[in-house]
Amino acid sequence: MKIAQLLLTWYEDFKRDLPWRRNKDPYRIWVSEIMLQQTRVEAVKPYFDRWMERFPDLKSLAEAEEEEVVRYWQGLGYYSRARNLLQGVREVNQSYGGQVPQTKEEVIGLAGVGDYTAGAILSIAYNKKEPAIDGNVLRVFSRLFCVEEDISSPAAKKNIKQLVADEMSEEQPGDFNQALMDLGSSICIPKTPRCALCPLADCCYAKRNGKEGQLPVKKKKAPPKAVRLIAGVIRQGEFYLLHQRPNKGLLAGMWEFPTVEIKEDGDPMDIFRQGIHKKTGQVIELERLLLQCTHIFSHRQWDISFHYCIVAPDRIVPNDEGLKWVNRRDWEKLSFAGPHRKMEKYLAEKNSQEIWQAFE
DNA sequence: AAGGCGGGGTC
DNA sequence: GACCCAGCCTT
Known part of the structure; x- marks a missing residue:
């Protein structure tokens, strides 16, 4: 048939x-x-x-x-x-x-x-x-006809x-x-195909040759790069300082808490202060650090270690293109980058009171 | 041809 | 923790 x-x-x-x-x-x-x-x-x-x-x-x-x-x-x-x-x-x-x-x-x-x-x-x-031709079809047909080429190749x-x-x-x-x-x-799945349930088992060359577990052949992906980032949750009254990412590249156009990459060794807080200083033109009083927490995000391409600093600076005047003071109530109109979306939810749960109480 | 581009489920 | 997913675009 x-x-x-x-x-x-x-x-x-x-x-x-x-x-x-x-x-x-x-x-x-x-x-x-x-x-x-x-x-x-x-x-x-x-x-x-x-x-x-x-x-x-x-x-x-x-x-x-x-x-x-x-x-x-x-x-x-x-x-x-x-x-x-x-x-x-x-x-x-x-x-x-x-x-x-x-x-x-x-x-x-x-x-x-x-x-x-x-x-x-x-x-x-x-x-x-x-x-x-999608990933499923490549896998199914590489088995059906015992195609041993790397299926990621054109x-x-x-x-x-x-x-x-x-x-x-x-x-x-x-x-x-x-x-x-x-x-x-559902049947011809990546690891161990469920050939017993497959309507095409009788005409599958890979199964006939006992190779259904070895196909498809696929070249390995490059290992993810490690990145250390530090982000600041910076508030003035009801407004938070947010940054819109550039229109190209990673998470293009998405909003985030102002972020600085830690490239060299040293005190993360010191690097954060310097990086934010460049973006804002104002010094952040680190004595007002309220909370520091670290998230690890694993990803196919990135292995991200994320430090969040919640700070209440005296005065900040944004001088970076994508920097903007945003009222907490207007956040729902913005699209947040993934990790920051989780931080935003965290803030919503904790609510401002508990976090900022120590300062008021 | 190779690399960038998210986030989450599965084993 | 490794692997992969109904891929496309740029270089």
Whole structure:
């Protein structure tokens, strides 16, 4: 029996009930695919539902402010996805009359839409016969056909894309692509595949050769870099000093408590004072240090040791571009960088009274 | 071809 | 603690 038929039969019985599978609205498919880039289904679900409540259709998103759009992405990571999605949606709204285009060249030309996402949108929303090669499909097919190349290499992706194209269902390309992803996430999983439950076990070359546990081959990632940071929770009355990160790079455009990197050895507080001094032009009285706490954040790329200093300086005049005094009540309008979001919640729980009481 | 870009779940 | 996830963009 053909792979496509076995797969689709299995999919009919075991497909997941997901919010973005309720209908074939291209806009909804598009949003879901962007959110799902490098992000697990369970993490996306609540974000997708909130998103559709606020931006139910393409036009409502196209007319929204970027600041609000990014706020709805806060905590999901890879924030350029939100900005690219907004840009792409505005493009469709203006250049395509609000209708998501139906050709590969047009869709892939939209901001934030690459080869995979274009294939997913076209196959799922319009039932076009386009492959959608993601991590799941690479893993499944590297096993099915015993592809021993490093699947992160463009050459391997090209080869597997051809194999997928050869096996694709003519009538249900969208279901075929989604079935592959469901299979990859529940059966053909990274470490020890559950071959006993797999509808394709009989036609899997890796299993036939006893190599299902060794595939796919994937090059190792570089180890994370260690970084020491120190951040200041700096208050004057009801206002806190916050910093908006630059528009490019890590956590682009997100807000944070003013942060200084500790590069050399020495007293962290001393380095903090000097660094903040450069940003503010004013000296912080360290005698007014209220609380110091340390968080460790592990990350794929960064191993961050984070010191927080809660201080109450005499007088600070911001002279750094992104520095701004923000009323505590206005925080909900800002998008905080990950670690600082947790600190913000911590402050909200402790509430100002307990923390600042010693000073008043 | 390589590296940057988040955050969280799983084993 | 290592690994990985419905990838894309820049250099």
